Amino acid sequence: MSTESSYYVPEQSKLPIITATGMGLMAYGAASWVIGGGNMVFTAGLIIMALVMFKWWSIVIDENMRGLANDQLKRSYVLGMLWFIFSEVMFFAAFFGALFYLRVIVNSWLGGDAAIGIFDDTPTDAAVANNALLWPGYEADWPPMVTPDEAANGANATFIGPDEAMSFPGWSKMLGWLPLWNTVILVTSSVTVHIAHTGLKNNNRKQFVGWLGFTVLLGLIFLVLQAEEYIHAYQHMGLTLDSGIYGTTFFMLTGFHGAHVTLGTAMLAIAWFRSLKGHFSNEDQFGFEAASWYWHFVDVVWILLFFVVYVFD
Amino acid sequence: MAHGPATLADGWRAYIARWVFTTNHKDIGTLYLWFSFAMFLLGGAFAMIIRAELFQPGMQLIRPEFFNQMTTMHGLVMVFGAIMPAFVGLANWMIPLMIGAPDMALPRMNNLSFWILPFAFAILTSTLFMEGGGPNFGWTFYAPLSTTYAPDSVNFFIFAIHIMGASSIMGSINIIATVMNMRAPGMTYMKMPLFVWTWVITAFLLVAVMPVLAGAVTMMLMDINFGTSFFDAAGGGDPVLFQHVFWFFGHPEVYIIILPAFGVVSQIIPTFSRKPLFGYSSMVYATAAIAFLSFVVWAHHMFTVGMPIAGELYFMYATMLIAVPTGVKVFNWITTMYKGSLTFETPMLFSIAFVILFTFGGFTGLMLSIAAADMQYHDTYFVVAHFHYVMVAGAVFSGTAAIYYWLPKWCGKMYNETMGQVQFWVAFIGFNIAFMPQHFLGLAGMPRRYADYGLQFADWNMVSSIGAFIYGGAQLMLLYNVIATIRNGKPTTEEKTWEGAEGLEWTVPSPAPYHTFAKPPEFK
Ligand code: HEM
Ligand SMILES: [Cu+2]
Numbered sequence: 001m002s003t004e005s006s007y008y009v010p011e012q013s014k015l016p017i018i019t020a021t022g023m024g025l026m027a028y029g030a031a032s033w034v035i036g037g038g039n040m041v042f043t044a045g046l047i048i049m050a051l052v053m054f055k056w057w058s059i060v061i062d063e064n065m066r067g068l069a070n071d072q073l074k075r076s077y078v079l080g081m082l083w084f085i086f087s088e089v090m091f092f093a094a095f096f097g098a099l100f101y102l103r104v105i106v107n108s109w110l111g112g113d114a115a116i117g118i119f120d121d122t123p124t125d126a127a128v129a130n131n132a133l134l135w136p137g138y139e140a141d142w143p144p145m146v147t148p149d150e151a152a153n154g155a156n157a158t159f160i161g162p163d164e165a166m167s168f169p170g171w172s173k174m175l176g177w178l179p180l181w182n183t184v185i186l187v188t189s190s191v192t193v194h195i196a197h198t199g200l201k202n203n204n205r206k207q208f209v210g211w212l213g214f215t216v217l218l219g220l221i222f223l224v225l226q227a228e229e230y231i232h233a234y235q236h237m238g239l240t241l242d243s244g245i246y247g248t249t250f251f252m253l254t255g256f257h258g259a260h261v262t263l264g265t266a267m268l269a270i271a272w273f274r275s276l277k278g279h280f281s282n283e284d285q286f287g288f289e290a291a292s293w294y295w296h297f298v299d300v301v302w303i304l305l306f307f308v309v310y311v312f313d
Numbered sequence: 314m315a316h317g318p319a320t321l322a323d324g325w326r327a328y329i330a331r332w333v334f335t336t337n338h339k340d341i342g343t344l345y346l347w348f349s350f351a352m353f354l355l356g357g358a359f360a361m362i363i364r365a366e367l368f369q370p371g372m373q374l375i376r377p378e379f380f381n382q383m384t385t386m387h388g389l390v391m392v393f394g395a396i397m398p399a400f401v402g403l404a405n406w407m408i409p410l411m412i413g414a415p416d417m418a419l420p421r422m423n424n425l426s427f428w429i430l431p432f433a434f435a436i437l438t439s440t441l442f443m444e445g446g447g448p449n450f451g452w453t454f455y456a457p458l459s460t461t462y463a464p465d466s467v468n469f470f471i472f473a474i475h476i477m478g479a480s481s482i483m484g485s486i487n488i489i490a491t492v493m494n495m496r497a498p499g500m501t502y503m504k505m506p507l508f509v510w511t512w513v514i515t516a517f518l519l520v521a522v523m524p525v526l527a528g529a530v531t532m533m534l535m536d537i538n539f540g541t542s543f544f545d546a547a548g549g550g551d552p553v554l555f556q557h558v559f560w561f562f563g564h565p566e567v568y569i570i571i572l573p574a575f576g577v578v579s580q581i582i583p584t585f586s587r588k589p590l591f592g593y594s595s596m597v598y599a600t601a602a603i604a605f606l607s608f609v610v611w612a613h614h615m616f617t618v619g620m621p622i623a624g625e626l627y628f629m630y631a632t633m634l635i636a637v638p639t640g641v642k643v644f645n646w647i648t649t650m651y652k653g654s655l656t657f658e659t660p661m662l663f664s665i666a667f668v669i670l671f672t673f674g675g676f677t678g679l680m681l682s683i684a685a686a687d688m689q690y691h692d693t694y695f696v697v698a699h700f701h702y703v704m705v706a707g708a709v710f711s712g713t714a715a716i717y718y719w720l721p722k723w724c725g726k727m728y729n730e731t732m733g734q735v736q737f738w739v740a741f742i743g744f745n746i747a748f749m750p751q752h753f754l755g756l757a758g759m760p761r762r763y764a765d766y767g768l769q770f771a772d773w774n775m776v777s778s779i780g781a782f783i784y785g786g787a788q789l790m791l792l793y794n795v796i797a798t799i800r801n802g803k804p805t806t807e808e809k810t811w812e813g814a815e816g817l818e819w820t821v822p823s824p825a826p827y828h829t830f831a832k833p834p835e836f837k
Pocket of ligand 2: 563564567611613614
């Protein structure tokens, strides 16, 4: 409930309409790009968006530094950020849900097994017929190294399964396994961003700036390793976006996660540059806190991914 | 902010700048309302084309491919362009007034949420002029029809949905932040007007499911262009996955459409019954219960898809459960009217019609929720009749009621009561002539989404088309009434337009000043 005696009402603003134009151009441009129409419009939209976002954040930061943003507005920003993160959670939920459904239910159906073994695990006639008539020879397995298409049509198939999966390579080879290192890096980075936060709370600038910078570095290392992993998958493992449902879910889940790590790293980097300029204090830390909440969220998503995509087969 | 809003007298440029750069919740609300009305007319034009073609059996006016584009675009434009933005417009106008806030919590983002929409719908509509035509796979865009077999324009559809979703999420976050953070002193949660309550819960649903819709269209985009196999069994995917993801969004979506409508009638019925709303807190809990249940019933749209029997049973019973909180609401509206000193001005007429016809639609919903029976009803006109009873007689009637109810507050002019009532009766009669026969058609076995039909369905289709044209005419009357009111309506300056009205919005002058509650009001 409001405790202010008067409110903050901003002036008219040109920012939103420019942003909307940028978004519109990007949307139209992306669609014409994927159907082969060139990427001019998309790029124009992207440039507009990048510039206007930069301007918008600068203005908000500037208002904040000049003390125009009162406590109530700051609470609105906090709420905005938290609910934005919730919407991101739901976006990932769609992909995790898809993975669950494809892996646990669809895969066994395609292989002619029972649907869900909770109530009754005798294969239904439909599942058996589905396998025998449409995908003869396909056996349910995860990770699926052979697609149903491949099992039924051999070399004529459109979707050819991967040669190798990204799964846990066994304890002996564990130390050479990138996903493990990425997990270590992200978990560490959640701790380091927390240490930075404690530094800010205790007015220890050095601790704050230093550990925040270190967190940004960890984020960058994570991204480099992931790029490395992707290149390896494409070049040496035959694991690509079109190698059936395993490639699909693997790249889409880790890819969207990677995109969010990129965004999170960018937010932290902005906070870090601001911290170098002396921004943030115990009383005024929303920009940094928002980035750190986002970072924790990205970290939690990774841990889920690590288990359901990499570890449990 | 000393200056008032620019008017035409300040010159065109200042006037346009006012609307384009505005951060004022009333201006943005107005923009949303006009935009949604424009989309309503566009979607309505598509509907008229559909009904004209179905007036008689055989192909008369358009080709079947174009018919498919019309049914698809009609659904998309009505749901995402007309109904949703209309209620966001009402939220923008009324929530700050109702909770005693000076504006929305994040005014610039508010303007952005609106201005994305014209771009999104320009992109969507432009697909109709593209090679291969616009989206033709139904508003539910089931894969693989919308992936493997779709025209190229599907990509434009996908990105249009993406930015619409961004707009909805930002709009909803704004509403949540406003309600949680901007209430006047004394305005505790359990004193908030019901319209505000239903909107916060709706906003929560939107933030939860719009990202899932974004996920669904992203999977489509990847399947179409980048070789993934989410919806392709050959690669180990499943077209049914699409339906699960879509309806996990889609069912909450229908409540996103109806909950704010519940809120509106919960404001209007007490006013014209001159009694407080019966069972206020049970209304709040019922709304929350409906919202919660809406997450766990989605596969009632998929009874015929080949689910395991346990799934069929679960989704059947869970769906039936929704009738309980919905029943609580209907009971409360009726009990509010019971022994009230009722008068029947236009907003009240629309609200009463809402209660009756929405309840009817709820009953057909209950019929559909019986899995065994739905094997017969599914994908017939019975389903079409069901959802038009809940969405048109539900959401659109309630939106119309809201316009008549708050128009005097918005523009300080009173609409012509006779004209309002005439419009109501034309809409009410037209609606029932259009959609009641569709129940009979569906029960007799007429499938939905076909450009042609067997001779045995001819009579009722003709009746239905006539009703649809009447109902379409009623919308032009509404437009006329609104414009006539704004231009030559009888001025009214009273704070309290309606004798029985309660709430903070009725404590400010009419028309509501450009800036209200610069200092928070005291709410007892
Ligand atoms: C008591 C409440 C309700 C119940 C039990 C119910 C049940 C159902 C069922 C079982 C179906 C699937 C029918 C089929 O495709 O075979 C359905 C379809 C539908 N319902 Fe409802 N419903 C209820 C309320 C609503 C409300 C309030 C709305 C929206 C305002 C709504 C909108 C729709 C729509 C749009 C469809 C069709 C979607 C499509 O296939 O295009 N329903 N309903
Ligand atoms: Cu439903």
